[in-house]
Amino acid sequence: MASRADLHTHSSFSDGLLSPTELIDLAYRHGVRVMALTDHDTIEGLPDAFAAAARYPDLTFIPGVEISTDVPGNEVHVLGHFIDWQDRKFQRRLLQMRQSRQRRARKMVDKLAALGKPVSWKHVQSLASDAAIGRPHIARALMEAGHIATFDEAFDLYIGRKGPAYVERERLAPAEVVEMIAAVNGLPTLAHPRELDGLEGLLSQLKAAGLVGMEVYYQDYSQEEVERLRAVADRFALIPLGGSDYHGLGGPREREPGDIPLPDEPVERLLALARERGSPQAV
Numbered sequence: 001m002a003s004r005a006d007l008h009t010h011s012s013f014s015d016g017l018l019s020p021t022e023l024i025d026l027a028y029r030h031g032v033r034v035m036a037l038t039d040h041d042t043i044e045g046l047p048d049a050f051a052a053a054a055r056y057p058d059l060t061f062i063p064g065v066e067i068s069t070d071v072p073g074n075e076v077h078v079l080g081h082f083i084d085w086q087d088r089k090f091q092r093r094l095l096q097m098r099q100s101r102q103r104r105a106r107k108m109v110d111k112l113a114a115l116g117k118p119v120s121w122k123h124v125q126s127l128a129s130d131a132a133i134g135r136p137h138i139a140r141a142l143m144e145a146g147h148i149a150t151f152d153e154a155f156d157l158y159i160g161r162k163g164p165a166y167v168e169r170e171r172l173a174p175a176e177v178v179e180m181i182a183a184v185n186g187l188p189t190l191a192h193p194r195e196l197d198g199l200e201g202l203l204s205q206l207k208a209a210g211l212v213g214m215e216v217y218y219q220d221y222s223q224e225e226v227e228r229l230r231a232v233a234d235r236f237a238l239i240p241l242g243g244s245d246y247h248g249l250g251g252p253r254e255r256e257p258g259d260i261p262l263p264d265e266p267v268e269r270l271l272a273l274a275r276e277r278g279s280p281q282a283v
């Protein structure tokens with residue numbers, strides 16, 4: 001079932017395939033009229049996205065971001081909608097996160113060289129292109145260099161959590177990121193919560209930090225999963241939101257922009273909340 005809204009998408013400014021303009025054109029063609037761009041740890045695609053969205057007077061474009069955080073044994077992603085993306089301090093913090101990611105990837109490449117599995121750092125960077133550089137790019141470089149036969153071997157043998165070339169990421173607590181988004185007038189939402197253990201404990205903590213929503217309508221979530229998550233969202237007075245998390249890279253779980261059963265009502269609640277907080281894009 002198609003929705004009028006898609007609150008979770010990625011462009012080539014993080015790990016998506018399409019430019020912000022191509023992405024917005026595609027979403028519009030699919031009938032999306034309320035849309036957020038939520039690239040990983042970057043707002044750099046937003047100027048292009050605003051320019052592209054301005055060509056469609058009946059499209060509400062929401063400036064957004066998705067930030068990765070850590071809990072023991074898992075990653076927790078937090079979305080921020082209606083962020084004041086021009087805030088200098090916020091932009092500096094995102095830049096620091098991206099630089100720390102670069103340093104980490106570089107260290108893994110150095111470790112691989114020491115293990116006798118060299119890959120070129122320049123090549124890893126070019127594989128990442130505009131995207132946030134990470135282990136998938138290193139895995140591809142390892143495969144192209146003939147050190148491994150399959151993508152998964154990279155993780156099993158070298159750069160998985162227990163691998164000899166693994167380097168820890170800079171750890172960020174989810175509550176810290178919820179506060180960081182709220183500090184720039186953004187509306188924080190917990191992304192794709194299905195696989196999270198201890199969801200309720202996490203939610204009470206994040207709710208206290210300023211969380212307003214949780215993704216409930218997402219990619220391949222079944223009707224039962226949607227209903228279960230919707231009940232959890234209701235219990236915590238969180239807006240049940242969602243999105244396709246479209247990257248344009250294909251794969252069995254990929255949905256086209258807007259191809260999620262997100263109803264209008266929670267989207268209207270998000271827009272009303274943004275209006276209340278004086279967000280310039282919430283009209």
Ligand SMILES: [Zn+2]
Pocket residue numbers: 066077191192
């Ligand atoms: Zn995510």
Ligand SMILES: [Zn+2]
Pocket residue numbers: 008009010066245
């Ligand atoms: Zn995402």
